[in-house]
Amino acid sequence: MKFQHRLYLILTGIFIASLVSANLIFQKFFSWTPFGLYTFELSVGILPYPVTFLVTDLISELYGKKKADQVVLSGLVASVFVMGVVMVANAVPQTEWSPVNNETFSKVFGLFGPAVFASMVAYLTAQFIDIRVFHFWKRLTKGKHLWLRNNGSTVVSQFVDTSAVLILLCTAGAIEWVQFWPLLANGFLFKVLVALFDTPLFYLGVWALKDKVHEDPDESGW
Numbered sequence: 001m002k003f004q005h006r007l008y009l010i011l012t013g014i015f016i017a018s019l020v021s022a023n024l025i026f027q028k029f030f031s032w033t034p035f036g037l038y039t040f041e042l043s044v045g046i047l048p049y050p051v052t053f054l055v056t057d058l059i060s061e062l063y064g065k066k067k068a069d070q071v072v073l074s075g076l077v078a079s080v081f082v083m084g085v086v087m088v089a090n091a092v093p094q095t096e097w098s099p100v101n102n103e104t105f106s107k108v109f110g111l112f113g114p115a116v117f118a119s120m121v122a123y124l125t126a127q128f129i130d131i132r133v134f135h136f137w138k139r140l141t142k143g144k145h146l147w148l149r150n151n152g153s154t155v156v157s158q159f160v161d162t163s164a165v166l167i168l169l170c171t172a173g174a175i176e177w178v179q180f181w182p183l184l185a186n187g188f189l190f191k192v193l194v195a196l197f198d199t200p201l202f203y204l205g206v207w208a209l210k211d212k213v214h215e216d217p218d219e220s221g222w
Contacts, residue, residue, distance in 0.1 A: 004213040008063060011055050012071050018051040019075045020082050023119060024109065040190050050194040053130055053154045058205050060134045061146075062213045068134075072127040076120065083116060118168035126161030130154060150202045151195050158191035 026045030033039045052075070060068040086109050094102050130153045137149035166184055170177045 004063075007209065007213065008059070008067065011059055012074060015052050015055040015059075015071050016075050016078045018048040018055070019123070020079055022046070022049040022052075023079055023083065023116070024086070026115070026119075027108065034193075038189075040186050042186060042190055046187065046190060050154075050158075050191060050198065052127070053157065053195070054198050054202060056127060056130055057134055057150050057153065057202055058209075060131055061138075061206055062209060065131055065135050068131045069128070072124070072131070075127075076124060079120065079123070115169060115174060118165045118172070118174075121168060122161045122164035125164055126157040129160050130157035133157065146203055146206060147199050150199055154195040155192055158195065159188055162187040162191065 022045040024045075026043045028044045029041060030044055031039055031041050056068050056071060059071055090106055090110055094100070094105075133156050134149050134153035137145075137152050141148060162184055166175070166180050166187075169175050170180055175183070
């Protein structure tokens with residue numbers, strides 16, 4: 001197997017693992033006060049999620065839009081499959097000697113329908129926007145200014161992702177509308193900061209891998 005094929009599979013694996021783990025752990029919340037300036041109150045599901053945008057940007061840069069779209073769809077299929085497994089596992093009764101009882105399992109992994117639906121809709125919308133904005137900036141700058149397409153695409157798509165989830169959850173009655181703006185500000189600001197911090201990683205990845213992926217990202221057909 002060629003190096004670029006192995007690399008693509010590895011990046012796809014990281015993408016899917018980040019996405020699935022974000023959907024599994026989202027029910028725990030934490031607070032974070034960077035440099036004592038502002039306190040974020042966020043779901044732990046937000047921690048692996050920005051990795052998905054870094055990976056799609058790398059795949060977009062190295063392999064092109066078609067391959068990035070394929071990874072997004074693979075992530076959706078994997079997420080739906082895992083959610084189905086969790087729902088079945090939640091439905092079957094425990095044994096008397098089970099170390100984890102029904103109540104504990106349901107509390108940790110029990111999926112609230114509107115939350116899962118909102119996550120999937122926002123995921124698809126944001127990822128496809130991220131890929132298209134990335135390539136828009138790449139064409140506009142004639143392949144220059146990596147930082148612009150990396151951050152420009154991620155900032156736009158993360159705003160769409162955060163607002164779409166909250167709108168759907170508020171509409172479904174999962175959270176109160178009064179919480180919309182505080183949650184939007186917290187989530188979006190955190191994601192923007194992460195996007196800025198991962199820019200050096202994007203540059204490093206492109207620098208280390210660009211010459212090893214010997215193909216035209218817009219013409220690859222494998």
